[in-house]
Amino acid sequence: MPSNHPPPDAAAELGRQFDLHGRRILRYLVRRTDLQSAEDILSETFVTALVRWHSFDPERQEPLPWLFGIATNLLSRHWRSQRRTLRAMSRSATPEYVEDETGDRLDVQRAVQVVVRELDRMRPAVRDTVLLYAWAELTYEQIAAATGVPVGTVRSRLNRARSALRAVPGATDPLNGPLHV
DSSP states (O other), rough: OOOOOOOOOHHHHHHHHHHHHHHHHHHHHHHHOOOOHHHHHHHHHHHHHHHHHGGGTTOOOOHHHHHHHHHHHHHHHHHHHHHHHHHHHTTTTOOOOOOOOOOOHHHHHHHHHHHHHHHHHSSSSHHHHHHHHHHHOHHHHHHHHHHTTTTHHHHHHHHHHHHHTTTTTTTTTTTTTTTTO
């Protein structure tokens, strides 16, 4: 019967993996949430990895996609919690309008908002695939390993996301650059 406790060398190996990949995972998380939440999720990622060490097989898996998979799942949980909180707060909040922004800055903000809204409309699995590709800069194979799906599914999800973003006027495709010039 396998033990629920990680072997003694697991902590040392995860420390090595943190040194190798911690900054990259943190950059990915910071692009999807604020710095404090990203740091918390990064810490939780490595704690979860230590707890689940028995499920990691270095003969069949690479550590980086495995760690990104854990981080992405934790980030999804974080966002679900955030959405519940924001919905509750939005019922009583009134919007604030900022009138001293320059036109260019407002245009950039609007373009980003268009992409964010479109990403938010995507199924979570598609959104995670897009962001693992565009922000974490993982390969198709690494995304497949991180999300537990075949490489063909990764390709399909990215194609679906590109098509959805192309259909939105003023959107910038995070996968290919500006779409509507």
